[in-house]
Amino acid sequence: MIKLQDIVAAQKVIAGNLHRTPLIGSTYLGNIVESRLLFKLELYQKTGSFKPRGVLNKMHNLTPQEKKRGVISLSAGNHAQALAYVAALSGVPSTLVMPESAVKSKVDATKEYGGEVLLTNEDLLSTTLAIQKERILTFVHPFDDPMVIAGAGTVGMEILDDVPDVDVVIVGIGGGGLASGVGAAIKSRKPNVRVVGVEPEGAAGISKSLVVGKPVHLDSVQSVADGLAAPFAGVHTLAYVQKYVDEVVLVADEEIVEAMRLIIERCKVIAEPAAASTLAALLFGKIKVRPESTVVCVLSGGNISHERLKSLL
Amino acid sequence: MIKLQDIVAAQKVIAGNLHRTPLIGSTYLGNIVESRLLFKLELYQKTGSFKPRGVLNKMHNLTPQEKKRGVISLSAGNHAQALAYVAALSGVPSTLVMPESAVKSKVDATKEYGGEVLLTNEDLLSTTLAIQKERILTFVHPFDDPMVIAGAGTVGMEILDDVPDVDVVIVGIGGGGLASGVGAAIKSRKPNVRVVGVEPEGAAGISKSLVVGKPVHLDSVQSVADGLAAPFAGVHTLAYVQKYVDEVVLVADEEIVEAMRLIIERCKVIAEPAAASTLAALLFGKIKVRPESTVVCVLSGGNISHERLKSLL
Numbered sequence: 001m002i003k004l005q006d007i008v009a010a011q012k013v014i015a016g017n018l019h020r021t022p023l024i025g026s027t028y029l030g031n032i033v034e035s036r037l038l039f040k041l042e043l044y045q046k047t048g049s050f051k052p053r054g055v056l057n058k059m060h061n062l063t064p065q066e067k068k069r070g071v072i073s074l075s076a077g078n079h080a081q082a083l084a085y086v087a088a089l090s091g092v093p094s095t096l097v098m099p100e101s102a103v104k105s106k107v108d109a110t111k112e113y114g115g116e117v118l119l120t121n122e123d124l125l126s127t128t129l130a131i132q133k134e135r136i137l138t139f140v141h142p143f144d145d146p147m148v149i150a151g152a153g154t155v156g157m158e159i160l161d162d163v164p165d166v167d168v169v170i171v172g173i174g175g176g177g178l179a180s181g182v183g184a185a186i187k188s189r190k191p192n193v194r195v196v197g198v199e200p201e202g203a204a205g206i207s208k209s210l211v212v213g214k215p216v217h218l219d220s221v222q223s224v225a226d227g228l229a230a231p232f233a234g235v236h237t238l239a240y241v242q243k244y245v246d247e248v249v250l251v252a253d254e255e256i257v258e259a260m261r262l263i264i265e266r267c268k269v270i271a272e273p274a275a276a277s278t279l280a281a282l283l284f285g286k287i288k289v290r291p292e293s294t295v296v297c298v299l300s301g302g303n304i305s306h307e308r309l310k311s312l313l
Numbered sequence: 314m315i316k317l318q319d320i321v322a323a324q325k326v327i328a329g330n331l332h333r334t335p336l337i338g339s340t341y342l343g344n345i346v347e348s349r350l351l352f353k354l355e356l357y358q359k360t361g362s363f364k365p366r367g368v369l370n371k372m373h374n375l376t377p378q379e380k381k382r383g384v385i386s387l388s389a390g391n392h393a394q395a396l397a398y399v400a401a402l403s404g405v406p407s408t409l410v411m412p413e414s415a416v417k418s419k420v421d422a423t424k425e426y427g428g429e430v431l432l433t434n435e436d437l438l439s440t441t442l443a444i445q446k447e448r449i450l451t452f453v454h455p456f457d458d459p460m461v462i463a464g465a466g467t468v469g470m471e472i473l474d475d476v477p478d479v480d481v482v483i484v485g486i487g488g489g490g491l492a493s494g495v496g497a498a499i500k501s502r503k504p505n506v507r508v509v510g511v512e513p514e515g516a517a518g519i520s521k522s523l524v525v526g527k528p529v530h531l532d533s534v535q536s537v538a539d540g541l542a543a544p545f546a547g548v549h550t551l552a553y554v555q556k557y558v559d560e561v562v563l564v565a566d567e568e569i570v571e572a573m574r575l576i577i578e579r580c581k582v583i584a585e586p587a588a589a590s591t592l593a594a595l596l597f598g599k600i601k602v603r604p605e606s607t608v609v610c611v612l613s614g615g616n617i618s619h620e621r622l623k624s625l626l
Contacts, residue, residue: 022335024357043581044337105578261619265418268356268615270581302581306574310626313619 001239002146004188007153007181010057014154017056017089018046021155023162023296028266033282034291038166039263040159043271043302047113049227050155050178050300051082051142057151058140059090067092072137074098074124077106078227078301079142084115095137097128103226105305143177144234152178156185159296166193167293170278172300173197173206173248175230176237182298183244197241197248198281200225200256206241207248209233224253224312227274227301249286256280257312263299270309275299314552315459317501320466320494323370327467330369330402331359334468336475336609341579346595347604351479352576353472356584356615360426362540363468363491363613364395364455370464371453372403380405385450387411387437390419391540391614392455397428408450410441416539418618456490457547465491469498472609479506480606483591485613486510486519486561488543489550495611496557510554510561511594513538513569519554520561522546537566537625540587540614562599569593570625576612583622588612 023038030037042050059071070093073083080096087094094115098107102119110117120127132139141148155178159169169186171179179197186193199207200223209216215233223229241248256273259280263271271279278297281287289295304312336351343350355363372384383406386396393409400407407428411420415432423430433440445452454461468491472482482499484492492510499506512520513536522529528546536542554561569586572593576584584592591610594600602608617625 048581264583264622265617265619268361268583270577270583304578306578306626309577310623313623313626 002150002184004185006150007157007185010053010150011154011157013057013060014053014151018052019044020158021045024267026266029262029279033289033295035289035293035295038163038294038296039267040155040296040298041269042155042298042300043269043275047078047081047085048301048303049078049082050152051078052086053154054148054151054177054181055082055086055140058145058147059086059092061147062138066138070094070137071140072097072128072132073140073142074128075142076102076226078303080110080115081106081113081303083140084110084113088114095131097124097131099124103305103308106303143175143230144236146236149177149181149184149236149240152181153185155298156182160186160189163294163296165294166296168194168196168289168295169298170196170198170281170287170295171298172225172228172274172277173199174203174228174274175234176206176241178298178300179245180237180240184240187244194246195244196281196287197245198277199248199250200228200277201250201252203229204250205230205233206238207250209238210242210248214238224256225273225277227272228277249281251277251280251284251286255284259283261313269299270302270304271299272301272304273312275301315463315497317498319463320470320498323366323463324467324470326370326373327366327464331365332357333471334358337580339579342575342592346602346608348602348606348608351476351607351609352580353468353609353611354582355468355611355613356582356588360391360394360398361614361616362391362395363465364391365399366467367461367464367490367494368395368399368453371458371460372399372405374460375451379451383407383450384453385410385441385445386453386455387441388455389415389539391616393423393428394419394426394616396453397423397426401427408444410437410444412437416618416621419616456488456543457549459549462490462494462497462549462553465494466498468611469495473499473502476607476609478607479609481507481509481602481608482611483509483511483594483600483608484611485538485541485587485590486512486554487541487587488547489519489554491611491613492558493550493553497553500557507559508557509594509600510558511590512561512563513541513590514563514565516542517563518543518546519551520563522551523555523561527551537569538586538590540585541590562594564590564593564597564599568597572596574626582612583615583617584612585614585617586625588614
């Protein structure tokens with residue numbers, strides 16, 4: 001498993017290349033849960049989500065030969081954009097396997113960043129691995145990779161540096177890369193800070209994996225939070241969540257949407273559903289916090305088309 | 314007319330009480346106009362718009378006796394919230410005359426801040442002045458007051474401090490208070506910086522006033538940008554715009570809405586239509602800028618309910 005020094009190393013890799021994202025508070029929303037409530041705005045990160053942190057750290061650790069041949073991954077959205085962006089930044093060719101059903105704006109953004117997009121109706125993972133083998137590319141996993149996890153951990157470092165008195169950090173869980181990294185960073189430095197993960201009811205891969213003690217594949221996922229709709233838990237991420245995350249709670253789609261509306265009206269920022277899940281868990285009582293606590297909700301991304309936003313509001 | 318020193322004094326009044334708002338850039342949107350494009354995020358100001366800057370400066374300059382009796386104004390939205398907020402901050406009673414048709418969320422917010430709200434179907438101004446006389450209150454004009462203009466000018470000071478190489482500043486015009494203050498601040502310090510005002514086609518009070526050379530009252534206003542739908546130009550603000558604003562351009566409602574969508578998708582922030590008008594003017598060619606220019610669009614506010622946002626997207 002990665003150590004604190006790996007996350008510190010990742011901080012150095014991303015410094016100057018990616019944003020150190022700001023935190024904002026909301027007195028109104030904080031009052032509802034009798035706490036000091038802050039949002040970590042990863043939606044302002046390059047490409048609109050936290051994803052390039054892990055990808056850039058992974059890219060930095062590739063050999064010159066691997067870089068020359070190029071990278072590949074699968075994604076319906078944020079990871080694809082992040083990999084295409086970071087690869088272009090590093091002068092590395094990138095191939096992104098995306099589902100035919102992917103949102104057009106995300107496909108377009110990935111192409112704009114310079115990625116080669118392959119759309120498929122077949123199984124994403126097997127398609128990706130077949131092309132990887134054929135073209136001898138390096139597979140950059142969306143979440144289940146120690147270097148990707150270390151990169152995501154930089155979010156936790158920034159929270160601790162900016163909010164030294166933080167009591168609770170809430171983070172969404174899809175594949176679990178962000179929760180793994182944030183948990184590792186925070187528990188390594190301040191074990192008393194509580195780290196809570198949030199999954200959608202319709203994509204509870206980590207929750208189910210925690211019950212059976214090994215990574216579970218879901219037959220189907222159904223959630224408004226496309227960013228959290230990973231069909232399986234990672235081998236690595238499950239181990240990190242077991243070790244570093246205090247609890248994982250579930251939220252319903254309508255709770256996520258209500259939280260998204262409140263963030264828009266009160267904070268004037270666009271949190272995509274995956275991000276809003278953190279506030280949803282707090283507002284709808286899935287997470288109890290002591291009065292006067294300092295709570296940080298990580299808003300992991302803000303990539304949503306205006307058409308989809310309209311349909312959700 | 315106010316002098317630079319009045320705006321500097323206003324800066325001291327608001328420091329510590331209101332936010333010094335950040336700027337963000339958008340490479341994507343900047344590329345469209347071949348410029349470096351920045352947004353001044355007044356939507357993150359207290360109460361969600363730039364309005365408290367002017368109101369707080371005005372409040373600071375009231376006598377103890379005036380403060381004790383209280384303040385009154387008329388507004389359908391942002392000014393009402395700002396006055397209620399600042400009055401509460403200063404321990405001053407506030408009365409807000411709002412139209413029966415005002416958006417419920419803005420009425421509620423004004424009450425939450427501690428303002429007494431009087432809803433009326435009658436003429437707003439005459440109703441307000443009648444109550445002012447009866448209760449012996451101080452009228453805090455939404456825009457046509459030198460102290461309010463000086464407060465708004467602090468936005469211009471912050472832009473010059475944060476973007477010393479700015480070439481063009483674009484600001485929306487309703488009654489003209491923001492454009493007056495920003496224009497005065499910028500032209501007093503750097504006369505070569507171009508200041509452009511933007512009005513909606515359906516509420517072109519200042520444009521029409523500039524033509525005839527005196528403040529015009531509009532028989533009706535019709536714009537998606539409720540924050541710019543002032544039914545008349547101010548005596549003061551017209552003089553400031555004549556002196557300090559290089560040009561005033563018009564934008565159509567559909568251009569404003571398209572700009573709002575782009576700001577949401579690309580910058581992840583909620584700009585209300587009045588704010589998005591600045592980008593609309595730039596994107597739709599109403600303002601020509603030299604390639605490689607540094608352009609700041611002031612995003613004046615972000616107060617919009619999720620229901621209304623849904624209807625516009």
